[in-house]
Amino acid sequence: MLTSEKQLKASIKALSVLMEAIEAPVNPDIPAMLVKANRRKVQQKIDAIQAEIDEYQSLKTLAVSEIKVNSLVDLLKAPIRYRISKGETVDAFAKEVSVNKRQILRYEEKAYENCSIPTLMQILEKIGMHIEGHIE
Incomplete structure (x- = not known):
C-alpha cells in the first residue's frame, strides 16, 4: 500500500520502466516459452503497481x-x-x-x-x- 507522494512518484517511475521492458524487442535466441513466462511475471508486477497507484489516487479524493x-x-x-x-x-x-x-x-x-x-x-x-x- 502506498502511503506518500514520494512512494507514488517512485511507483509511477517503476511502472514506466516495467512497461518499457515488456514492450522491448525479444532476443530471438531466448526460447519462446521463457519469454512468455517472463512477460507474464512482468505483467503481474505492472498490474500490482498499477493497483497500488489507483488505490492511492482514489483515497486522495475519497471522503472519510x-x-x-x-x-x-x-x-x-x-x-x-x-x-x-x-x-x-x-x-x-x-x-x-x-x-x-x-x-x-x-x-x-x-x-x-x-x-x-x-x-x-x-x-x-x-x-x-x-x-x-x-x-x-
Missing part, C-alpha cells in the same frame, strides 16, 4: 465517511486510508492521534500489523472512526 471496512485487513489499514483521504502528513496525523511520528511511520510500513489492539483502538477513537457490523 466513505472508507469501507470489510475485513480485519481493512480495519488495520483504516488509519492510513483516513490520513490519505484527509490529505494529512504523517506528522500532522501523529499529532492528531497523540502517537510519535516515528511510531506512525513504523505502523504504516507494516500496514498496522505491528500495532497493538489497544493502540489501534486509541487511534481509531481519536480520529472518530467507529466500527459497526456483524460476523458471518
Whole structure:
C-alpha cells in the first residue's frame, strides 16, 4: 500500500520502466516459452503497481465517511486510508492521534500489523472512526 507522494512518484517511475521492458524487442535466441513466462511475471508486477497507484489516487479524493471496512485487513489499514483521504502528513496525523511520528511511520510500513489492539483502538477513537457490523 502506498502511503506518500514520494512512494507514488517512485511507483509511477517503476511502472514506466516495467512497461518499457515488456514492450522491448525479444532476443530471438531466448526460447519462446521463457519469454512468455517472463512477460507474464512482468505483467503481474505492472498490474500490482498499477493497483497500488489507483488505490492511492482514489483515497486522495475519497471522503472519510466513505472508507469501507470489510475485513480485519481493512480495519488495520483504516488509519492510513483516513490520513490519505484527509490529505494529512504523517506528522500532522501523529499529532492528531497523540502517537510519535516515528511510531506512525513504523505502523504504516507494516500496514498496522505491528500495532497493538489497544493502540489501534486509541487511534481509531481519536480520529472518530467507529466500527459497526456483524460476523458471518
